[in-house]
Amino acid sequence: MPKETFFNLPDDKRNLIINAAMEEFSKAGYNTASINQICRNSAIPKGSFYQYFTDKLDLYVYIMTLAIEEKIRFFSAAIMEFHNLTLLDQFRLLFIKGMEFAKKHPQYAALGEQFSKENDGTAKLAVITEGNRQSETLFIQMINNAKATGEIDSKVDTSALSLLLQSLNSAVNQYMIDKFGDISYEHAKEDINRFVDSLLNIIFNGIRKKSN
Amino acid sequence: MPKETFFNLPDDKRNLIINAAMEEFSKAGYNTASINQICRNSAIPKGSFYQYFTDKLDLYVYIMTLAIEEKIRFFSAAIMEFHNLTLLDQFRLLFIKGMEFAKKHPQYAALGEQFSKENDGTAKLAVITEGNRQSETLFIQMINNAKATGEIDSKVDTSALSLLLQSLNSAVNQYMIDKFGDISYEHAKEDINRFVDSLLNIIFNGIRKKSN
DNA sequence: ATATTATATGACCACATGGTCATATTGTCA
C-alpha cells in the first residue's frame, strides 16, 4: 500500500500520478514499465515518488487493485439481477457488460489485458493475493445453477465449459480493444450485439446440423 | 537473418547459442530478454555475438522462425489426412496434436505462448511478416469445408466459430504448459483425451438441454 | 521565535542494457 504521505496529497496531484502510472503499466508490463517515465509524465521528482511508494511493486499492486475494484463495481449491478435471467441472458449480459466496460474504461481494460500477459511471477502473485480471483468461480456458479434448474444438460463438463467461457471472454475483450480502440461504441453496437449472439448461439445449440 | 559467419560455425557451438536464446526468449519477452544473458549461457563473448547477428531483433526473428517451422512440420502430417476425417475428428486431431507438440517440444511451445503475449510491436511485426499467419485461415477453411459438405449448420457464424476455436486452442495450450509442465504426458493422456472430448462435445452439440 | 516534524528535491549509486571497435588470433592461399 502507498504511504500515508501519498494519500495526504491534494487530489489533483494524486490523480496525476495515478493516471501516469496507469498509462505506463497499461502499455508496458511490469518489468518494462519505467518509474522514471512515470515521474516525468506526472512531473514529480524521483525522490518524491519514493516518499509516496515503497517500491515499484507497491505502485503496481495499488494501480491494479484500483482497476479490479472499478471492474467489480461496474459488474456488480449486472450480477445482482442474474436470478431473474436465463443462463443465455446471463451470458449475454456478461459479454455485453464486458464490452461496455472496455469501451467506457479503455485504460482499465488495457491494464487487465496487460496483466493477463504479465511475465513477472512476483508481480503477478502480489496482485492476485490482493484482489481475489472471481471470474472463474462466477462462471462455475452460473453453470452449476443452470444445471440444477435443468436449463442446460447436466452431462456438460463444467470445467470444460468454464475454460471455454473464460478464454472466449478474454478473446472478445482483446478483440474489442484492438478493433474498436477509436471507433465509437454506439456506432458499432449493432455489429457487436450480433457477434455476441453468434457466439452464444454456438455454445447453446452447437454447430452440428440438426437432422430435421 | 543471421550472418554467414553464424552458419559457418561448428554445429555444437551454433546449437548452444540457439538453445540459450530459446531459453531466454521463452521466459522473458523481447524487451526483457537479455543478450548478455544469452552470451553468458552459451559462453560466447559479446563481440562474437554481433559477428553472428546484426541485432537483437535479428536473433529474435530467427529463433521464432525456427519454432514456427518446427510446429508446421509437426502438424503437416496430421493436416494431410484431413480429407478422410469428419470435422469433429479434424478438431480432435488438431487439439491432440497441439498438446503432443507442447509435451514433446515444451521449449517451442513456450516460445509460441511468449510470442502471443509480446508487447513490442516492432518485434511482433518482424516475426509475422516472416512466418505467415496460418492457424486462422486453417480454421476458416475447415469450417467452410464442413459447411459445404453439410456437416455443420451453414447458419453458424464462421468468424465467431473461428475466434472461439482459436482462443480455445491457445487456452488449452497454456493450460497444458502450466499444469503438465513436469508430469509425464503418458500418465495424463486419458485425462487429456476426456477433456478434449468434453470441449468438442460442447461445441458440436451445444449445452442446451435437449427437449426429449 | 524556536524546536520539531512532515515533505520536497535532485544529485548520486551500483548495475544492466544493446551495441561498437580496435586489436589479437586463426585460416587460407601463394
Add this chain to the structure above:
DNA sequence: TGACAATATGACCATGTGGTCATATAATAT
C-alpha cells in the same frame, strides 16, 4: 614464409534502470 582475409574477443560507450540520501523547504506546535 609472407600476405590477406575471416573470425574471435573483451574493454568500452552512452543510456537507462530501480533505489538512496543528505539537504532544503514548508507546516505545525510551543
